[in-house]
Each structure stands twice: as C-alpha cells, then as structure tokens.
Amino acid sequence: MQSIICKILGIEKPIFQGGMAWIADSRLAAAVSNAGGLGLISSINYGTEAVREEIRKARELTDKPFGVNIMLAAPNAADIADLVVEEGVSIVTTGAGSPAPYMERWLKAGIKVIPVVASVAYAIKMEQLGATAVIAEGAESGGHVGDTHTMALVPQVVDAVNIPVLAAGGIADGRGAAAAFMLGACGVQVGTRFLLAEECQVHQVYKERLIKASDIGTMVTGKSLGDAVRALKTPFTKQFAKMEADPNITDDEIRAFGTGSLRKAVFDGDLAGGSFLAGEVAGMLTKVEPAAAIVDDIIGGAQKLLAQANKLI
Numbered sequence: 001m002q003s004i005i006c007k008i009l010g011i012e013k014p015i016f017q018g019g020m021a022w023i024a025d026s027r028l029a030a031a032v033s034n035a036g037g038l039g040l041i042s043s044i045n046y047g048t049e050a051v052r053e054e055i056r057k058a059r060e061l062t063d064k065p066f067g068v069n070i071m072l073a074a075p076n077a078a079d080i081a082d083l084v085v086e087e088g089v090s091i092v093t094t095g096a097g098s099p100a101p102y103m104e105r106w107l108k109a110g111i112k113v114i115p116v117v118a119s120v121a122y123a124i125k126m127e128q129l130g131a132t133a134v135i136a137e138g139a140e141s142g143g144h145v146g147d148t149h150t151m152a153l154v155p156q157v158v159d160a161v162n163i164p165v166l167a168a169g170g171i172a173d174g175r176g177a178a179a180a181f182m183l184g185a186c187g188v189q190v191g192t193r194f195l196l197a198e199e200c201q202v203h204q205v206y207k208e209r210l211i212k213a214s215d216i217g218t219m220v221t222g223k224s225l226g227d228a229v230r231a232l233k234t235p236f237t238k239q240f241a242k243m244e245a246d247p248n249i250t251d252d253e254i255r256a257f258g259t260g261s262l263r264k265a266v267f268d269g270d271l272a273g274g275s276f277l278a279g280e281v282a283g284m285l286t287k288v289e290p291a292a293a294i295v296d297d298i299i300g301g302a303q304k305l306l307a308q309a310n311k312l313i
Contacts, residue, residue, distance in 0.1 A: 001303055009065055012036030013295060014166075015037040015189070015295055017291070021042050022042065022263055022266045025042070026061060028199045029041045030062040034061075038065060039066040041069065042071075043069060043071055043076070048083055067093055068080070068089050070095075072096050072098065081101075093115065116168070116189075118147070127161045133165065136185070138169030140169040150167060158183065158185065168189035173193075174297065174299070176298075193281065196211070206266065209232055211287065213282035213285070215283035216283070219233050219238075221240045221244060225255065234275075262274070262275050
C-alpha cells in the first residue's frame with residue numbers, strides 16, 4: 001500500500017504495533033518491523049536501563065526501523081527522553097501527557113515524534129509543537145481511553161491538521177484498517193491483536209482470556225478518578241468498578257487496589273488482582289499466530305477490500 005507514513009519512516013506497510021506498557025519489548029517490536037510495519041518498545045519495562053537494553057536487543061533482531069513509546073506520566077519519563085537521544089532512536093511515539101518539554105531536543109536530534117491524541121484540540125497542539133504525525137486513538141482501544149470513538153475522531157482530526165494521521169482503536173483486521181484509510185488515515189496502530197502474537201510474552205492466561213472474550217467482554221473503569229482504562233471483564237475489573245461506585249471508599253483506597261495490576265496480569269495471569277488491558281476488538285480474536293501473519297492479514301486484507309471498493313458504485 002502506498003502511504004505517506006511509509007515514505008516518512010522508511011517502513012513497508014502502514015501499520016504500527018502499539019507500545020503497550022510492560023508488554024511491548026524488543027522481540028515483539030523486531031518481529032513487527034521485520035514484517036514491514038513499525039514495531040515499538042514500551043518505556044515502561046523494568047526501568048530506564050532495561051529500556052536501553054531492549055533498544056540494543058532490537059537492533060540485533062532487525063535492521064528495519066522501530067521506535068520507542070514513551071508514557072509521559074511515568075516517573076522516569078525525563079530519563080527516557082534523554083535515553084532515546086543517547087541511543088539514536090529515530091522514532092518516538094508518546095502518550096499519557098504532553099511531549100512539549102522534550103520536543104526541542106528530540107527534533108534537534110532528528111527524532112520523528114508521533115503523539116497519541118484523543119481530541120482535535122490536542123492534535124492541533126501537537127502539530128504546533130512540530131510533531132511528524134499523530135495517532136488518533138478512539139475509545140474502543142484498550143488501556144487509557146478518551147471519550148470520542150474512532151469513527152468520529154479520526155475524520156475530525158484529519159480535517160483539523162496538516163500532518164499525517166494514523167487511526168487506532170477498534171482495528172483488528174483488514175476491514176478495520178480499510179475503514180480507517182477511508183476516514184482519511186494514512187495508517188493504523190494496533191495493540192490488542194498483537195497480544196496474541198507468538199512473539200508477545202504475556203502470560204498464557206492473558207491470551208486465553210482474549211480468545212474467550214465476547215463482543216461485550218471489556219469494560220471501562222477509572223473514570224471517577226480521571227483515568228479511564230479499558231480492560232477485559234475479570235474479577236479484578238468488576239471489583240474495581242464496585243469500589244468506584246461505593247461512596248464509602250476513598251479514591252486513594254481505589255488507587256491502592258489498582259497499583260501493580262497490569263504487571264499482575266502480564267506476568268502472573270492473576271484474574272483477581274490483574275488488569276488485562278484490551279480493546280473492544282477482543283471479541284474478534286480467535287488464535288495465537290506470528291506477528292508477521294497479523295501484519296499481513298490486516299494490511300493485505302485492507303488492500304483487497306479497497307481494491308474492490310469500486311464494486312459498491
């Protein structure tokens with residue numbers, strides 16, 4: 001597929017793998033990059049020096065472009081911001097905060113910065129800061145979510161900015177990708193389906209629960225705390241929601257209950273204490289397969305559908 005984002009980043013296929021915290025490591029990122037997409041390493045992987053090691057491992061596993069996702073609300077965000085410059089990382093995606101404090105240095109170092117945005121206003125701000133592109137992520141996505149859904153968000157962001165826009169949230173196959181391109185996106189970012197990549201190291205229970213999920217298998221918690229998160233329905237998420245609804249339980253008690261919950265899901269498969277982040281597309285997932293097969297299915301499927309679009313007229 002011909003896409004401006006491919007030309008800008010030097011990738012073959014307009015698909016990013018989401019930089020999922022505690023999940024997106026060098027093995028998964030390299031597999032996606034080797035398949036022609038853009039693999040991303042999470043900056044939330046055992047601390048700053050561990051991220052440095054993952055970057056170096058990725059370079060041993062692939063000679064294709066890959067990037068680092070920086071969660072700007074993390075305590076070590078400033079350190080990671082320096083690290084990507086030191087390590088010569090060429091592509092950075094950001095989320096959970098503004099990259100404004102780091103943009104000047106990143107741009108001077110030649111880093112292409114692509115923030116995740118959940119609103120038109122934020123997309124415009126990122127363009128003003130010098131972002132290379134933005135990822136418009138709808139509320140269907142797993143993890144931290146905004147209020148506007150992908151179908152409505154993407155075209156509004158496309159209309160509002162003059163830089164490339166990728167779509168995220170609710171995309172797991174060629175149909176979702178084709179729809180995103182028709183909305184004006186130049187590419188897609190996919191997270192939930194890559195949880196079922198052979199190269200993804202999440203606990204087997206995590207993968208099993210994704211495969212068993214239904215169309216109503218996720219829920220959003222944390223809105224009352226100003227930190228809405230979508231995850232699979234599990235004993236943990238149901239208890240979290242129950243605590244949110246109880247006026248006798250303080251916000252601090254709720255936050256304490258949720259501390260470390262993602263790690264418990266990723267590494268322990270702990271249904272009672274773990275937050276199994278996943279998007280609404282979880283109900284579409286049926287199997288574990290190589291990352292390359294996922295890339296080919298999504299982009300190849302979109303190509304076939306778009307090639308047949310004239311039959312609708």
